[in-house]
Amino acid sequence: NAGVTQTPKFRILKIGQSMTLQCTQDMNHNYMYWYRQDPGMGLKLIYYSVGAGITDKGEVPNGYNVSRSTTEDFPLRLELAAPSQTSVYFCATFRLQGAKETQYFGPGTRLLVL
Amino acid sequence: DAKTTQPTSMDCAEGRAANLPCNHSTISGNEYVYWYRQIHSQGPQYIIHGLKNNETNEMASLIITEDRKSSTLILPHATLRDTAVYYCIVSAQKTSYDKVIFGPGTSLSVIP
Numbered sequence A: 001n002a003g004v005t006q007t008p009k010f011r012i013l014k015i016g017q018s019m020t021l022q023c024t025q026d027m028n029h030n031y032m033y034w035y036r037q038d039p040g041m042g043l044k045l046i047y048y049s050v051g052a053g054i055t056d057k058g059e060v061p062n063g064y065n066v067s068r069s070t071t072e073d074f075p076l077r078l079e080l081a082a083p084s085q086t087s088v089y090f091c092a093t094f095r096l097q098g099a100k101e102t103q104y105f106g107p108g109t110r111l112l113v114l
Numbered sequence B: 001d002a003k004t005t006q007p008t009s010m011d012c013a014e015g016r017a018a019n020l021p022c023n024h025s026t027i028s029g030n031e032y033v034y035w036y037r038q039i040h041s042q043g044p045q046y047i048i049h050g051l052k053n054n055e056t057n058e059m060a061s062l063i064i065t066e067d068r069k070s071s072t073l074i075l076p077h078a079t080l081r082d083t084a085v086y087y088c089i090v091s092a093q094k095t096s097y098d099k100v101i102f103g104p105g106t107s108l109s110v111i112p
Helices: none
Strands: A004-007 A010-013 A019-025 A031-037 A043-051 A054-057 A064-066 A076-078 A087-094 A103-105 A109-113 B009-013 B018-023 B031-038 B045-050 B061-064 B070-075 B084-092 B106-111
Touching: A004 A087, A019 A031, A019 A087, A019 A109, A043 A064, A103 B045, B009 B018, B018 B031, B018 B084, B018 B106, B031 B061, B045 B061, B045 B070, B070 B084
Parallel strands: A010 A109, B009 B106
Antiparallel strands: A004 A019, A019 A076, A031 A043, A031 A087, A043 A054, A064 A076, A087 A103, A087 A109, B018 B070, B031 B045, B031 B084, B061 B070, B084 B106
16 A cells, blocks of 8 residues: 655756646545645645546646546646746645545655746 | 644754644634644645544644634654644535645754
């Protein structure tokens, strides 16, 4: 049981390039999230999904897109990278059953846009 | 905006109890209080959550005031490995665990 895995761990992009941040979970959780964390700041919710085929915007969705074709995968797409998107990106899941509801986070992807 | 307010930073001597406060004066009746922590460069880690009763697990205790407008996370015997940013979050389970908002949290430094 690997939990939440994210790839890549680190990436440098040039302005205007595009990339996809991968997130995969093996816990069969319905809820998945993408957060970004700027240096010294808390987490900002970008997008979330309550199940396959269903996604919705969070606090800071501009410049990003997501899809959720399967329960396991929730990729985050950056179409035209900008320096303001330099951040650490965390994917998370949430288990919504029983008395141990909790959110599980991946190890993060560090993105630098130059 | 986050629904909670926490002190920016706190220090605690190693081996002593660390008491981290959180104000959530606008909490709704169906909202739980969650605590997470984030050790440098890692993803946040769940600690504990509760609705109105005090809770305890192997990591910490959560004390929620009777009016539910504030809570305190207690690490009974702080160690150097407890140095982290601690986030207090309020969110409703089962109905709207969607736009979970993280504030800046409290940076706890455990001092030898």
